[in-house]
Amino acid sequence: MKEFDFVRAGTLSEALEFLAVRHTATRVIAGGTDLMITLRRNDPSWPGPGYILDLTGLDCLRGISREGDRIRIGALTTHTQLAESPLLKDKVPFLSAAAFSVGSPQIRNRGTIGGNIINASPAADTLPPLLALEARCRLVSREGERDVSLTELLTGPYRTSLRPQEILKEVYFQIPGEGTGFSFQKVGRRKALSISRLSVAVLLSLVEGQVGKARVAVGAALANAARLPEVEEFLEGRLLDRDVAQEAGKLAAEKVVEITGRRWSTPYKEPVLLALVRRALLAAGAPQSP
Ligand SMILES: Cc1cc2nc3c(=O)[nH]c(=O)nc-3n(C[C@H](O)[C@H](O)[C@H](O)COP(=O)(O)OP(=O)(O)OC[C@H]3O[C@@H](n4cnc5c(N)ncnc54)[C@H](O)[C@@H]3O)c2cc1C
Numbered sequence: 001m002k003e004f005d006f007v008r009a010g011t012l013s014e015a016l017e018f019l020a021v022r023h024t025a026t027r028v029i030a031g032g033t034d035l036m037i038t039l040r041r042n043d044p045s046w047p048g049p050g051y052i053l054d055l056t057g058l059d060c061l062r063g064i065s066r067e068g069d070r071i072r073i074g075a076l077t078t079h080t081q082l083a084e085s086p087l088l089k090d091k092v093p094f095l096s097a098a099a100f101s102v103g104s105p106q107i108r109n110r111g112t113i114g115g116n117i118i119n120a121s122p123a124a125d126t127l128p129p130l131l132a133l134e135a136r137c138r139l140v141s142r143e144g145e146r147d148v149s150l151t152e153l154l155t156g157p158y159r160t161s162l163r164p165q166e167i168l169k170e171v172y173f174q175i176p177g178e179g180t181g182f183s184f185q186k187v188g189r190r191k192a193l194s195i196s197r198l199s200v201a202v203l204l205s206l207v208e209g210q211v212g213k214a215r216v217a218v219g220a221a222l223a224n225a226a227r228l229p230e231v232e233e234f235l236e237g238r239l240l241d242r243d244v245a246q247e248a249g250k251l252a253a254e255k256v257v258e259i260t261g262r263r264w265s266t267p268y269k270e271p272v273l274l275a276l277v278r279r280a281l282l283a284a285g286a287p288q289s290p
Pocket of ligand 1: 124
C-alpha cells in the first residue's frame with residue numbers, strides 16, 4: 001500500500017483550497033471502493049498520491065432533489081440511495097435499476113455516483129442511464145464552477161476532463177416527460193458483485209407506438225460508456241415493433257464493431273449487444289408499470 005496522509009475536509013471551500021495548492025500530490029476519496037483498489041496496487045510506475053482528501057464530511061455534496069423540471073444528485077449520493085429514492089424510481093426508474101445492479105449491498109452502501117462517474121470505467125453502471133438522460137456535471141474549484149455534459153466529461157477508459165484541482169459537485173438532468181419509457185439491461189459474469197460485461201440504457205418517448213425521442217447508451221462496449229446516435233436516428237419516427245427493435249439492435253452491434261474493430265470478444269459481444277438493445281427497446285416501449 002502506498003504511503004499517504006489522510007486529510008478530512010470540513011467544508012467544500014477547505015477541500016477546494018487544499019486541492020488548489022496540493023492537487024498534483026492529492027487524490028480525493030468518496031466511498032473508496034475504486035480508489036482503495038488503486039492504492040493497494042503496488043505499481044512502481046505510479047508513485048501514488050501524497051495526500052488522500054476525504055470528501056465524506058461534505059453534506060453539501062449529498063442528496064437527491066427536484067429543482068423545477070430538473071433532478072439534481074449530489075456526488076456523494078450512494079448507489080443504495082439512488083436505488084431506493086422514490087423520486088428516481090418514479091421519474092427515471094432505469095437509473096435506480098442501474099444503481100441497484102452495482103456490486104453487492106456493501107459496495108452500494110459505500111460507492112457513490114460521483115466516484116462511479118469520475119472513475120470512468122467503461123463498465124460503470126450509472127453511466128449509460130445518465131448519458132441517455134443527457135446529464136450534465138457541475139465541477140467546482142477554488143476559481144469557481146463550470147458545467148459540462150457527461151459526454152464531454154468522459155474522454156476515454158478511466159479518463160475524464162476533470163481538472164486536478166476540481167471536484168465533481170453534482171450531476172443533473174431534465175425530468176423526462178410523462179409517457180417516457182425506460183430500460184436498463186445488463187449482463188455480467190457472476191450474479192453477485194458482477195461488473196458489467198455489457199449494458200444498455202434506453203429512454204424512449206412514444207406517441208401511438210411511434211418513436212418521438214430515442215436515447216440509446218451502451219456500457220462496456222466501447223472505450224467509455226457512450227450514446228449511439230446512429231441508432232437513435234434510426235429509431236426516431238418509426239413505429240416500434242419487434243422487427244424495428246431487432247434492426248436497431250443489429251445496427252448498434254455493427255456500430256460498436258465498426259468503432260472497436262473485431263476483437264477476441266466480438267463473437268460474444270455482437271449477438272449479446274443486439275439482444276440487449278432489442279430487449280431494452282421492447283421493455284422501454286411497453287407500458288410502464290407505476
Ligand atoms: C467488489 C466490487 C464490485 C463492484 N461492482 C460494480 C458494479 O457492479 N458496477 C459498477 O458500476 N461499479 C462497480 N464497482 C466499482 C465501484 O464500486 C463504483 O465505481 C463506485 O461508484 C465508486 O464510487 P466510490 O465513491 O467508491 O469512489 P472512490 O473509490 O472514492 O473514487 C473513485 C475515483 O473517483 C474520484 N472521485 C470520487 N468522488 C469524486 C468527486 N466528488 N469529485 C472528484 N473526484 C472524485 C476519486 O479520486 C477516484 O479517482 C465495484 C467495485 C468493487 C470493489
